[in-house]
Amino acid sequence: MGEPRWRLVHPVRQREAMLRGLCQVCARPARTELGFVFLAGPGDYAPHDTVVTACQPPVCPPHAAVAAALCPHLAGDPVVFLAASCPLYGVLGTPYEFDAGELQALPSEGRPVPYGDPRLDWFLASQLARRLRTFTRIDLAEARALGPRARADGLEAPRWAA
Numbered sequence: 001m002g003e004p005r006w007r008l009v010h011p012v013r014q015r016e017a018m019l020r021g022l023c024q025v026c027a028r029p030a031r032t033e034l035g036f037v038f039l040a041g042p043g044d045y046a047p048h049d050t051v052v053t054a055c056q057p058p059v060c061p062p063h064a065a066v067a068a069a070l071c072p073h074l075a076g077d078p079v080v081f082l083a084a085s086c087p088l089y090g091v092l093g094t095p096y097e098f099d100a101g102e103l104q105a106l107p108s109e110g111r112p113v114p115y116g117d118p119r120l121d122w123f124l125a126s127q128l129a130r131r132l133r134t135f136t137r138i139d140l141a142e143a144r145a146l147g148p149r150a151r152a153d154g155l156e157a158p159r160w161a162a
């Protein structure tokens with residue numbers, strides 16, 4: 001693992017963790033008995049925001065507090081979401097335009113672009129985003145107390161709710 005390099009999100013690792021539901025700290029399956037835990041900065045969302053789009057991969061219960069303590073953006077006091085449903089939404093990255101035979105980078109909007117959007121025709125994605133659809137807000141102690149997902153089917157790979 002080593003020292004976290006916060007500004008340099010590794011696109012392949014980010015994608016792998018987001019796609020497969022792996023903890024952003026330990027890369028093990030993050031799914032709990034009640035869903036996935038996502039963290040956001042204390043100022044990222046208003047208390048009653050219902051539209052939450054995550055680009056930070058989930059965390060497993062033991063690592064929720066670790067990520068909160070180490071990540072400057074979370075400032076030790078993150079908003080903690082417990083999501084029962086979090087389908088793939090789109091990607092964050094750099095839009096491009098193809099004009100007069102040249103490809104040119106455009107400024108990023110800083111927000112994920114949803115799948116199906118025509119802007120994705122010319123786009124270099126760097127982070128995968130999920131939309132939290134069915135979620136509650138909990139605190140770090142509640143996150144830590146969550147148990148792992150019951151593995152009645154014997155599958156190690158997590159399945160993400162669609």
Ligand SMILES: [Zn+2]
Pocket residue numbers: 023024025026027028059060061062063
């Ligand atoms: Zn972990």
